[in-house]
Each structure stands twice: as C-alpha cells, then as structure tokens.
Amino acid sequence: MADAKKIYRLAEVKQLAEDRSKCIMVINNRVYDVTKFIDEHPGGEEVLKEQHGADASNAFEDVGHSTDAREQMKGYEIGEIHPDDIKTKVKPRPLIVNPSNSSENAAGSWVRFVIPLVIVIVAIIYFRLFSKPTVDTNNPPKAI
Ligand code: HEM
Structure with missing residues (x-):
C-alpha cells in the first residue's frame, strides 16, 4: 500500500529512487510508485524501469495513454x-521580446515611420520651392 500523499521536493524523489528495488517516477508533477504495477503494465515492464527516478511526463504523454490508464x-x-520544484513544461510565450531583438524591432518600427515622413517633407519643400505658379486659363498673362 502506498504511503499517504505528500509534497515532495525533487531531491526527496531522487532519494526515494536510490532504492533500486522500487520504481518511482514523476509524471506531470505528481510522484508515482509503480513498483507493484510493473508486472501488470500493458506496455511492458522495461519502459517503466527505464523511467525509474526520472520525469516520465513526456514518455507517458507520447504513448497517448487512455483515460483508463490515467484513472489507473x-x-x-x-x-x-x-x-518551487515545478518546471513549466510548455514554455510560455514571452510577454516582452528578448531585449536584443526588442531594441532592433523598436529601431525598425521607428525607421519605418520616419522614412515616409522625411519623403513627404522633402516632397513638400521641393514643390514649394520649384513648382511654377499655376496659369489661370481664364485670365492668361497679357503679352507685353
Ligand atoms: C502510472 C503510470 C502508468 C500507468 C498507470 C500506465 C498504464 C498503461 C495502460 C493501462 C496501458 C494500456 C493502453 C492504454 O490504456 O492507454 C499502457 C500502455 C503503454 N504504456 Fe503505460 N502506464 C504508465 C506509465 C507509462 C510510462 C511512464 C511509459 C513510458 C515510458 C509507458 C509506456 C506505455 C507503452 C509503450 C504502452 C503500450 C502502448 C501501446 O501498445 O499502444 N507507460 N500503459
């Protein structure tokens, strides 16, 4: 019969796993003692023994165990x-982009905004300085 459920530090799990006659593993942040299940495991005993003392979450999920298996x-x-010992399995998307990239991105968006602005300003100055006054066709300049 398994001991009452408790909170384990990883170091404690390692310590438990020093007993090679047992089969202890971590699956999805829960600790399992499958020593008595080894012989019954439909997937064979070897796969379980290989995971002794390890985090078998990926191996367990990769097999695609049924809900029956999960109940069991x-x-x-x-x-x-x-x-404190739980490692986030799925790396969350960073809310802030990597500083080296972010400055690059910031510079990129800044340039993207400034270049069209400069083009527009230059175009306005150009037209103001060099454009000829428009000729009024209804009232053309008189010949001298
Ligand atoms: C407490 C832990 C585990 C339980 C209760 C368990 C239970 C089961 C059960 C009931 C099955 C039959 C198929 C199903 O219903 O999904 C199965 C199959 C299997 N399990 Fe596990 N399992 C455990 C851990 C593991 C681990 C850690 C591994 C991998 C390292 C593993 C590998 C397999 C494989 C390879 C099969 C055969 C799949 C197939 O033939 O399609 N199991 N297991």
Missing part, C-alpha cells in the same frame, strides 16, 4: 512535486 495511475500516486 491515480492508484499509484504517492504525492505531488513541491511548487
């Missing part, structure tokens, strides 16, 4: 990983 595994859970 609850019977082997002995605890959870301490929140």
Whole structure:
C-alpha cells in the first residue's frame, strides 16, 4: 500500500529512487510508485524501469495513454512535486521580446515611420520651392 500523499521536493524523489528495488517516477508533477504495477503494465515492464527516478511526463504523454490508464495511475500516486520544484513544461510565450531583438524591432518600427515622413517633407519643400505658379486659363498673362 502506498504511503499517504505528500509534497515532495525533487531531491526527496531522487532519494526515494536510490532504492533500486522500487520504481518511482514523476509524471506531470505528481510522484508515482509503480513498483507493484510493473508486472501488470500493458506496455511492458522495461519502459517503466527505464523511467525509474526520472520525469516520465513526456514518455507517458507520447504513448497517448487512455483515460483508463490515467484513472489507473491515480492508484499509484504517492504525492505531488513541491511548487518551487515545478518546471513549466510548455514554455510560455514571452510577454516582452528578448531585449536584443526588442531594441532592433523598436529601431525598425521607428525607421519605418520616419522614412515616409522625411519623403513627404522633402516632397513638400521641393514643390514649394520649384513648382511654377499655376496659369489661370481664364485670365492668361497679357503679352507685353
Ligand atoms: C502510472 C503510470 C502508468 C500507468 C498507470 C500506465 C498504464 C498503461 C495502460 C493501462 C496501458 C494500456 C493502453 C492504454 O490504456 O492507454 C499502457 C500502455 C503503454 N504504456 Fe503505460 N502506464 C504508465 C506509465 C507509462 C510510462 C511512464 C511509459 C513510458 C515510458 C509507458 C509506456 C506505455 C507503452 C509503450 C504502452 C503500450 C502502448 C501501446 O501498445 O499502444 N507507460 N500503459
């Protein structure tokens, strides 16, 4: 019978796993003692033994275990990983882009804004300085 569920530090899990006669693993931040399940595991005992003392989350998910398997595994859970030892599995998208990129991006957007502005200003100055006054066709200049 498994011990009452508790919160484990990773160091404690490693310590537990020093007992090679057991089969301890972490799956999705929960600690499992599957020692008694090894012989029954439909996927074979080797795959479980290979995960002894390891984080088997990816291996477990890669197989695409059924909901039955997920229900069954609850019977082997002995605890959870301490929140401070939980590594975020899926890397969240950074809210702030990498500083080196962000300055590059900032410069990029700044340039993108300034270049058209400069072109417009130059065009206005050019037309003001060099454009000929328009000829009024209804009232053309008189010949001298
Ligand atoms: C507490 C942990 C686990 C439980 C309760 C469990 C249970 C099961 C069950 C019930 C099946 C039959 C298929 C299904 O219903 O999905 C199965 C298949 C399998 N499991 Fe696990 N499993 C556990 C951990 C693992 C781990 C950590 C691995 C990989 C390292 C693994 C690898 C496999 C493989 C390869 C199969 C065979 C899949 C197939 O034939 O299509 N299992 N497992």
